[in-house]
Amino acid sequence: xxxxxTLGYRLVDADNHYYEPRDCFTRHIDAEHxxxxxxxxxxxxxxxVVLVGDxxxxxxxxxxxxxxxxxxxxxxxxxxxxSGTFDEESGILEPVGKATQDRDARLALMDEQGVxxxxxxxxxxxxxxxFVKDDVELTYAMLHAFNRWLDDDWGFAYRDRIYAPPLMSLxxxxxxxxxxxxxxxxxxxxxxxxxxxxxxxSPADPVFDPFxxxxxxxxxxxxxxxxxxxYNELFSVHWGEAANPSSHR
Numbered sequence: 359x360x361x362x363x364t365l366g367y368r369l370v371d372a373d374n375h376y377y378e379p380r381d382c383f384t385r386h387i388d389a390e391h392x393x394x395x396x397x398x399x400x401x402x403x404x405x406x407v408v409l410v411g412d413x414x415x416x417x418x419x420x421x422x423x424x425x426x427x428x429x430x431x432x433x434x435x436x437x438x439x440x441s442g443t444f445d446e447e448s449g450i451l452e453p454v455g456k457a458t459q460d461r462d463a464r465l466a467l468m469d470e471q472g473v474x475x476x477x478x479x480x481x482x483x484x485x486x487x488x489f490v491k492d493d494v495e496l497t498y499a500m501l502h503a504f505n506r507w508l509d510d511d512w513g514f515a516y517r518d519r520i521y522a523p524p525l526m527s528l529x530x531x532x533x534x535x536x537x538x539x540x541x542x543x544x545x546x547x548x549x550x551x552x553x554x555x556x557x558x559x560s561p562a563d564p565v566f567d568p569f570x571x572x573x574x575x576x577x578x579x580x581x582x583x584x585x586x587x588x589y590n591e592l593f594s595v596h597w598g599e600a601a602n603p604s605s606h607r
Contacts, residue, residue, distance in 0.1 A: 368474035373583075376512065376522070377458040378482045380422050386506040391499040396486055398422075410489045411496060416602050417485045417586045425451040426458070461512050461520055468519065475519045477548060477581055478512065480504075483525055484585040485605075487552050491529065491588070498533045501525045505541060514546035523548045523581045526569075528556035534569045542572075548579040554587035 383396040396410040408415040408422075415421060427435050431450045438444035456463040468476065483504055490496045505524040508514070512522040524541040526549045528534050541549060551561065559565060573580065591601045 365472065368472050370475045371473055372477045372581075374464075374476040374478040375458070375481050376464075376478055377423050377426070377454055378421075378480060378507075379459060379511075382483065382507045383486075383500055383504055385503070385510070387503040388499055391496055391503075394493075394496055395500050395503065396421075396482075410486060411493065413489055415486070415489060417489075417605055418482060419604050421482045423454055423481075426454050428452045459511070461516050464520060465517065475521065477521045477523065479523065479550065479581065479583045480508075480525070483508075484550065484552065484583050486586075487525070487527055488586040488588050488591075489602075491557075494529050494533070497527055497529055498537065501527055502537060502540075505537070509544055514541065514544055521548050523550035525550050526580075527552070528559075528561060528566050528569060530557075531566055531568055534566075535572055538569060538572055542576050542578060546578065548581050549573070550581045550583060552585050552587055553582040554589065 380398060384392070387395045394411050396408065396415060399407050399409050401407055425446070427450060435444065435450045438448070438450065444450075455467075457467040458464075464476075464478070468474075486500065487497060490500060501524075508522055508524060512520060514524060515521050524537075524544075524546050526534055526537060526541075528551065538549065555561070556563075556566070586602070586605075590599075590603060594603070595601050
């Protein structure tokens with residue numbers, strides 16, 4: 359426990375991440391939405407394209423990862439990308455570790471680093487809602503399927519040390535409360551909302567009071583993680599930029 363030994367106490371980290379497997383949106387999706395959820399489609403030349411609804415998912419270049427940036431290498435990678443010299447074989451990337459997809463391996467790593475508890479966020483999951491915001495039924499079908507996968511693989515409060523927020527949306531307040539009640543019933547102590555307006559309203563609009571009241575009653579917290587909130591689509595096009603560019607570009 360290097361971190362604990364150095365500091366004299368164990369840390370709480372509120373911005374850990376996991377990497378989702380390829381079936382995170384498809385494992386539990388209902389039959390009606392199977393051909394519209396986020397999914398991998400093979401093209402005629404045997405390449406893979408990630409679709410969500412009827413759109414190509416553009417926000418992440420590689421939503422499903424087998425390599426990640428080595429610790430301390432993010433600035434180096436971004437500089438190389440901006441200069442056009444990025445090379446995957448340069449040593450900036452390394453194979454994804456087991457602790458990014460396995461909760462017991464993550465606990466072992468936390469013990470090694472002197473971390474008592476974490477809020478662990480999606481890498482892909484927080485980026486998807488914007489692409490289906492005009493389809494309420496698909497939005498909630500996808501989020502519930504994702505949340506069931508998350509409960510399977512990580513749990514919402516594993517051993518009271520790994521807190522994995524299920525994804526919520528306020529596009530429809532009744533559906534939001536329904537999903538929230540399900541998640542709280544499965545032990546969720548923190549949930550996630552996409553930052554920014556929700557269905558054309560402020561998240562603080564009184565229309566959403568039933569959702570916030572339920573959270574308050576349960577003494578649960580809300581996490582907001584940066585995502586595709588639609589601001590690119592609102593503003594970048596007026597400057598001649600792409601409406602939905604990839605992140606980290």
